[in-house]
Amino acid sequence: MTAATLDCLDRLVGFDTISCQSNTSLIDWVAERLTGRGARLTRTAKADGCEAVQKESLIASIGPDMPGGLMLSAHTDVVPVKGQAWSSDPFRLRHDGDRVYGRGTTDMKGFLACCLSAMDSVDPSKLTRPIHLALSYDEELGCAGTDDLVAVLKHAIPAPALAVVGEPTMMRIVSAHKGARVYDTEFLGHSAHSSQAHMGVSSNVHAAHFVAHLDAIFANLRKLHTTIEGLEPAHTTFNVGIFRGGRALNIIPDRTQLVWEFRHIPELDPDQVEAEILGWLEHEAKPLMKASWQGADIRTRCSASVPALDPATNRAARDVLLSHTSCDGDDAVSFGTEAGFFQHMGIPTVVCGPGSITIAHKPDEWIAIDQLARAERMLSGLIEWASG
8 A cells, every 4th residue: 555545544543533523624634635636625614603613524526527426425523532441642643563543544534544645646637527525524423414515515516426435344335224313302291209299290201101112113113124135133223322310219300311213224214203203202292291280391303314325226336336446245234324315415325445343433443554455446446437
């Protein structure tokens, strides 16, 4: 592999872009680097207007300004390191044999480093199709920043012919993955002394009824199995990750928070599932609480929505990788990526990148140098495709 990729990865790891931090220093560095190569840039600040933590997405294009190009996608944020036992500074690249260590080496600054190194070697005048690099923020927060990126992509560049999301797949082509919806539901009851339970409305009890209802809904959905080989488990799942309520044993709890999710197979319409669940809360659970105390309430907010990746509409992207690179596979994974967002824009999209998802998010995160070299070779083949 090239020394330029390792130098680039060293710089990228050095930017502390944990999701709660700003990514603008990294974006500044990438933008300055690509401007020097003649790239056309579009930078967009976080849409919610929050000034506490500045974040930006970046779209960079080289080659002709026309439809039918290649889009390479990477997120700039990484997961926290607090509480993890690292053997060295997580924000300083460390070499050890055939591996390099540092936060984000696998997920997914290694792929971004390969992309930047590859774009350095491209002569834009020789491209017959454009190459676009799309960088997002807050992917590790349920793809919270991807909607902002997608909104800009629709107007910033002509429609690409394919997209490659470089999440770690050990350089196997992934054509399918599950989608996800994440919710925060709050039950507001009425407190009372536990000896006078009839005077209160227990938010914990009503929240527990809701969990039981979710269990029944998803037990029924388990009967619907995907036809896509490799998705494990082969059905839609749910999880209640946080159940928080109550202050003391002798107080009827008046506020309970649930944070829950479901991960759905591509064949399932998540909007229908959401409508059924929210309808039950509004028309059955809430009136039952209000019957005991009119001030009771249930509030639900969808905090993340990640579309599934359906292999039926992205064969064109898989075929380009199979014919122009040494990558192989037609795999499916159960974790989510940004690929489904691009597919919903009408862009055939696959996931293929260096490193293993089993190493991501852990202390002493690392990536094999050979994986970076394989990513470089894939990008070289895609550049040849873009050169006609």
